Amino acid sequence: MIKQERMQIIKQQQIAHHIFELTVKGTLANEMAEPGQFVHIRVADSFEPLLRRPISVASIDLEASQFTMIYRAEGRGTQLLAEKTAGDTLDVLGPLGHGFPVEEAVKRAYLIGGGIGVPPLYELAKQLNARGIETVHILGFESKQAVFYEDKFRELGDTHIATVDGSHGTQGFVTHILNELPTDFDTYYSCGPTAMLEAVQWAYPQKKGFLSYEQRMGCGIGACFACVCRTTKSETDYIKVCSDGPVFPAGVVIT
Structure with a gap:
């Protein structure tokens, strides 16, 4: 409520x-x-x-x-x-809004975040762990100065850090880490910049995934239509990120 x-x-x-x-x-x-x-x-x-x-x-x-x-x-x-x-x-x-469906994960989940898209993944990791789900965290930041909650995520599961300038962890983006990780997981959850979400979907087209989108909002309750996006259902079908999302199954939102 x-x-x-x-x-x-x-x-x-x-x-x-x-x-x-x-x-x-x-x-x-x-x-x-x-x-x-x-x-x-x-x-x-x-x-x-x-x-x-x-x-x-x-x-x-x-x-x-x-x-x-x-x-x-x-x-x-x-x-x-x-x-x-x-x-x-x-x-x-x-x-x-509607959050991440924790019940969709079975045994092992990848949590992929970029920048200020990392925070909601922490509560997600806690709740998945409480359900007995193993979580692997792949988190991207601009630099070492921008990294936060690394130790907290490590307490919950295997954690990998990427920084654009290479000042901490792997140099590059989260996709550079994903390329080196096994694909033995059943579900992924991701939150971050649109370009990152698109890259994650492209990397795992056959996996079950859920993406949280960042859009500019006015009212936050679906009344102002400031955060409307098209969907893959039809050219005339739209969703409101604030009230219909911000989390959607992979492949639903056209950015």
Whole structure:
């Protein structure tokens, strides 16, 4: 059930270059179940910035009624959000969208993320592990300065890191790592830039996959049609990433 709540900030810290980890507490957290969902945050109490910011959920703690988000502070809205401290409150709308279907994995799953697409894969890995599914994590970043949660992912399974400049892990993109890994998995889940999602689909055309798309959003609830994409069903068939997604089976969305 979607709720709007003024939630209390428990902790905020910078964990990589321009990357912040933010934990909030409130009853809205108890509505979260699917990894891959997101929330829409009003970053200021004034009318500027006007629009909310969509932020992905990285970890859920139902017992404590808390959840953690990870975001990149690069625009005015997220820079204002980065100034918040413990004890402040945030106007949060969520949980929004449809997340990753954990029940689709059988024995072994590949979790493939790029940049700010990495955060939702952490909660996904936790939930898959809890179901007895082995997870392998292939994560891409621009540089060593931008890498986050590497140790946390390693606690959950085999983890591989790629950086564009080669300053950490494998030089290049996640596809360079995928080319070297065995294909003995049954399901893959991926979140990141559109070019990366296309490359992952091309690499595993016969595998069952689920992709989380990053689109600019206005309302976050499917009313404004700002995040509409075409599908492979027909030339006149469209989906809204915010409400129909952001997660879709591989091969559905035309980018």
